[in-house]
Amino acid sequence: MKFSLLFCSSILLLSLFILPQIVLSRPVKQPFKSFLQHLEGCHKGQTVKGLYQLKQYLQKFGYLSYPQSNKSLAAHANDDEFDDLLEAALKTYQLNYNLKVTGAIDLQTVKQLMVPRCGVSDIINGTSSMRSGKRGHHHGSNTLHTISHYSFFTNMPKWPASKSHLKYYFHSSAQISAVQDLQSVCSKALSRWAQVSHFTFEEVAEGTSDADIVIGFHRGDHGDGYPFDGQGSTLAHAFSPTDGRFHYDADENWSTNPSQNMMDLESVAVHEIGHLPGLGHSSVQDAIMYAYISSGVEKRDLHSDDIAGIQYLYGSS
Ligand code: ZN
Numbered sequence: 597m598k599f600s601l602l603f604c605s606s607i608l609l610l611s612l613f614i615l616p617q618i619v620l621s622r623p624v625k626q627p628f629k630s631f632l633q634h635l636e637g638c639h640k641g642q643t644v645k646g647l648y649q650l651k652q653y654l655q656k657f658g659y660l661s662y663p664q665s666n667k668s669l670a671a672h673a674n675d676d677e678f679d680d681l682l683e684a685a686l687k688t689y690q691l692n693y694n695l696k697v698t699g700a701i702d703l704q705t706v707k708q709l710m711v712p713r714c715g716v717s718d719i720i721n722g723t724s725s726m727r728s729g730k731r732g733h734h735h736g737s738n739t740l741h742t743i744s745h746y747s748f749f750t751n752m753p754k755w756p757a758s759k760s761h762l763k764y765y766f767h768s769s770a771q772i773s774a775v776q777d778l779q780s781v782c783s784k785a786l787s788r789w790a791q792v793s794h795f796t797f798e799e800v801a802e803g804t805s806d807a808d809i810v811i812g813f814h815r816g817d818h819g820d821g822y823p824f825d826g827q828g829s830t831l832a833h834a835f836s837p838t839d840g841r842f843h844y845d846a847d848e849n850w851s852t853n854p855s856q857n858m859m860d861l862e863s864v865a866v867h868e869i870g871h872l873p874g875l876g877h878s879s880v881q882d883a884i885m886y887a888y889i890s891s892g893v894e895k896r897d898l899h900s901d902d903i904a905g906i907q908y909l910y911g912s913s
């Protein structure tokens with residue numbers, strides 16, 4: 597009798613400890629965020645479960661590539677080893693985003709990686725005109741002149757001089773409730789760029805054959821080779837001149853007046869429209885062409901860095 601009482605009470609006591617843990621260990625909503633937190637403090641030489649996800653992220657945005665011609669190196673593209681290439685990639689990433697260049701996964705780097713961002717690569721074909729690609733960037737005292745931080749796509753593609761009037765229409769393969777706000781949001785975003793360049797924009801009927809720009813919502817793998825990733829991480833992407841495609845990830849929480857966990861449709865439109873004439877990402881945090889934007893944030897005004905970038909390409913309006 598005494599034994600069973602002891603047994604019952606110890607079961608009760610045990611369950612008090614175990615239950616909350618079961619409740620707390622429910623699957624986390626954003627797996628990318630949770631694996632990153634788990635990696636904080638990692639550095640070269642370690643093997644840590646989940647590192648392959650960071651490798652995939654850095655490969656996606658152009659920081660890391662394992663030469664397929666070298667079999668022993670190529671094998672590391674998807675493993676959990678913190679190798680030399682990963683360290684070098686992190687250093688470039690940290691330089692581009694004005695973080696302390698440690699080559700390790702420190703807290704500031706984890707925080708940066710967790711913020712949602714544009715799907716366009718920072719580095720294309722191994723070259724970047726972001727901060728890491730600019731000459732003289734780490735010579736501190738030698739560079740007295742101001743360094744601009746806007747960037748372009750490789751080989752600086754642009755629209756021909758004869759193409760200053762660009763026609764656009766909307767076409768989505770995924771339907772979401774924010775679709776009805778898209779026209780006014782994009783017209784406002786386009787006009788911001790029109791004000792500082794020689795471009796004019798005109799909305800035309802869906803499917804117009806000579807249209808230059810197509811804007812819409814898409815979900816997951818939508819056929820252009822750059823699949824979206826569900827809620828979080830990648831928000832949207834747009835293509836370099838003269839492609840003209842601008843896609844929103846339909847799986848985000850879009851809003852025209854975002855609360856804490858919603859993304860601002862217009863802020864992201866102003867950014868993506870900047871890619872269409874040929875701007876790449878900027879290292880200037882306040883610039884529209886900075887790749888990252890947090891939820892709940894409205895960032896819709898062009899920065900002097902954005903204006904300098906487009907005027908470098910096309911001259912002032
Ligand atoms: Zn972008």
Ligand code: CA
Binds near residue numbers: 827845848
């Ligand atoms: Ca996403």
Ligand code: ZN
Binds near residue numbers: 818820822833843
């Ligand atoms: Zn797309």
